[in-house]
Amino acid sequence: MANKDIVIIGAGYAGVHAAKKLAKKFKKDDSVSITLIDRHSYHTMMTELHEVAAHRVEPDAIQFDLRKLFNRTKVNLVTDNVTKVDHDSKVVVTENGKFNYDHLILGMGGEPNDFGTPGVGEHAFTLWSWEDAVKLREHIEKTVAKAATVHDDATRQAMLTFAICGSGFTGIELAGEMIEWRERLAKNNKIDPEDITLYVIEAAPTILNMLERKDADKAEAYMLKKGVKILKDSPIVEVKEKEVLLKSGETIPTHTLAWTAGVKANSDTEDYGMETARAGRLKVNAYMESEEYDNVYVIGDLAYYEEEPGKPTPQIVEAAEQTGTTAAKNIIAEIKGEEKVAYEGKYHGVMVSLGARYGVADVMGMHLSGWFANFVKHMVNLYYFFGIGSGYYMFKYVEHEFFHTKDKRNIFRGFLTRYGNVLWSVPLRIYVGCFWLVEGGAKLWGYERWEEATSSLSNIGQLFRGIGEDSWFVSSTIQMDFDWLQDATSAATEDAGEWATPILSEMPGWFEWIMQIMMPTPEMALFMQRMMVILEIAVGLALIAGLFTWLANVASIGFLAMFTLTAMLGWDKVWPIPASIALMNGSGRTFGLDYWVVPYIQQKAGRWWYGKERAIYRDK
Structure with missing residues (x-):
């Protein structure tokens, strides 16, 4: 088979899904090359831009490095701007190179649509990229900080008024985040939260028109309850630097307008010589192929395909993923000489979050609101x-x-948020470590020798006399009183260490079955017995030193659970279980070796597995 070059332009939801599908299918086929071109070296989780813009999460929370997504695959990454697509020569031209293709996928997505409204480009903020979200966030923080020191009431109020144009997903979710962020903005700048005014401005008679009315009405009622001013039937006719003009003649003084009113096709495609449809989207057939050029596919928000007359594929994440997968399947079919598959949109519903604590959703016919809606979205x-x-x-x-959220801005109201100081867990960590050293030491030296040596400080030298006859480590006696090993241990179990009254009177049948598989013979039981001694001492030393404390505590919990199920653990030794759970909070990062070791391993292992992150990728 002749070599085939596949070029994908755009690393959005659709482009990433297409690249993943193709890379998996042609993983071992050296005759197929896959190149993914994007102007950024990262993929953006577009559905969560509002969280960055309103400071719920940090900017890197929605930025996914492409090397981490595609390392150890055959996808070549190129960070560049596409300037031209030469369909006749089958060449993609970028600012810094040229790429031949046999199959081309266009997935550059969309961009904000200002509908020709004067002043939007000059004075409004959009929310369609990672850069947009960061820019809006920084502007809001600076504007509120500056307004807090302004004496003129009218100017101050205009600066503290934040307007959002559009009541689709992006606009309403941004409004919801602003409701929650308002408290923190006010506190940080020593003003009253009521001084900050929020507007949602919609040209249509209703908001959230992608939802059923009962769901949209719940969202509207929530926003009104939180003090958001919702203006419906209110098209914006002009945006000025410090005010917004409505068709009704009303003027809203504001220094901040977030424009989320609509989406159109990426303007870069205007020079591609392809037929366009509504909002500049490129027409495709049922296979996501261009209607004009062979071997050219269009996916995501850029593609215009009417699933029903007058009803194109929606510009949502599910449609982007499915169009990307359909295009990838049909390229695979072309290369392998198989039958192509038509696009079949399967949409499971829509979800809208209004901050971290409230949302509305229509998922597979289920209408949810509040906590459950946001949980489903997660x-x-x-x-x-x-x-x-x-x-x-x-x-x-x-x-x-x-x-890592602040101000209780997650569905669990901050109960899971971990920003606490782990210094106070250090004594507990050392104490649990000593517990395991004592347990392991008693088994290593033997219970009689250990009890004699630790009865007083003057007897500690007894440990240097050597290991006792009842040691778990060198003795040929099996110390675990299991029925299927009884014949081999019947003479020795009397010499085993004294156990407190066990929590369980006998081993559960299902766990006994597991133990019989793990230790079917006396020889295997002796091996496991000796390994247990080594591991208990290792866990103790690791906890005391603060080395790999998370794994050490998992092992601690696992050992105690196993001893409980084998009917060997008494109530006097249950306390390390909750203690070990509490210590899984990174306790080794304070006065422990994990402070140096874990970051070092993360860095080295991360680069080995994912590769090194770069601002520009130029794979060949």
């Missing part, structure tokens, strides 16, 4: 990481959304 976001195959960014999402 689950959908986590599922997204399965789609792009990134456990790393799934972990980071959980960290940012649940553990």
Whole structure:
């Protein structure tokens, strides 16, 4: 088979899904090359831009480095701006190079649509990129800080008025975040939260028109309750530096207008010589192919395909992912000489968060609001990481959304947030470590020798007399009183250490079955017995030194759970279980070796597995 070059322009939701699908299919096929071109070296989680803009999460929470997404795949990454697509020569021209293609996927997405409204480009803020979110956030913080020191009431009020044009996903979610951020902005700048005014301005008679009315009405009622002023049937006719003019003639004094009113196709495609439809989107057939050029596919917000007459694919994440997957499947079919598949949109619903604590959703016919709606949205976001195959960014999402938020801005009201000082857990860490050293030491030296040596400080020298006959480590006696090993240990169990009354009177049947598989013979039981001694001492030393404390505490919990299920653990030794759980909070980072070791391993292992992050990628 002749070599095939696949070029994908755009690393949005659609482009990333297409690249992942193609890379997986042609993983071992050296005749196929895949190149992903984007002006940025990262993929942006566009659905969470409002969280960055309103300071719920830090900017890096929604920025996913492309090397981390595609390292150890055959996808070549190129950070560059595309200037031309030469369909005749089948060449993609960028500012810094040229790329031949046999199959081309266009997935540059959309951009804000100002509908020709005067002043939007000069004075309004958009929310369509990572840079937009950071710019808006910094502007709001600076504006509130400056307004706090202004004496003129009218000027001060205009500066503290924040208007949002558009009541779709982005606009309403930004309004919801602003409701929660308002408290922190006021506190940081020593003003009253009531001084900050929020507007949602919508040209249509209703808001959230992608939802059923009962769901949209709940969202509207929530915003009104929180003091948001909602203006419907109020088209904006002009945006000025310090005010917004409505069609009704009303003027809203404000220094901040966030424009989220609409989306159109990426303007870069205007020179691609392809037929356009509504809002500049490129027309495609049912296979996501261009209607004019062979082997050119269009996906995501850029694609215009009518699933029903007059009803194009929606500009939502699910549609972007599915159009990307459809295009990838059909390129695979072309290369392998198989039958192509038509696009079939399967949409499971819509979800709108109004801050971290409230939302509305229509998911597979279920109408949810409040906590459950936001919980479902988080689950959908986590599922997204399965789609792009990134456990790393799934972990980071959980960290940012649940553990590193401030001001109780997550669905658990801050109960999971971890910003506490772990210094006070150091004594407990050392104490639990000593517990395991004592447990392991008693088994290593034997219970009689250990009890004699530790009865007083003057007897500690007894430990240098050597290991006792009842040691778990050198003795040929099996110290675990298991029925299937009874014949081999019947003469020795009487010499085993004294156990407190066990929590369980006997081992559960299902766990006994597991133990019989792990230790089917006396020889294996002796090996496991000796390994247990080594591991207990290792856990103790690790906790005392603060080295790999998370893993050491997991092992601590695991050992105690196993001893409990084998009917060997008494109530007197249950306390290390909750103690070990409490110590899984990074306690080794304070006065422990984890302070140096864990960051070093993370850096080295991260670069080995994911590669080194770069601002510019130029893979060949």
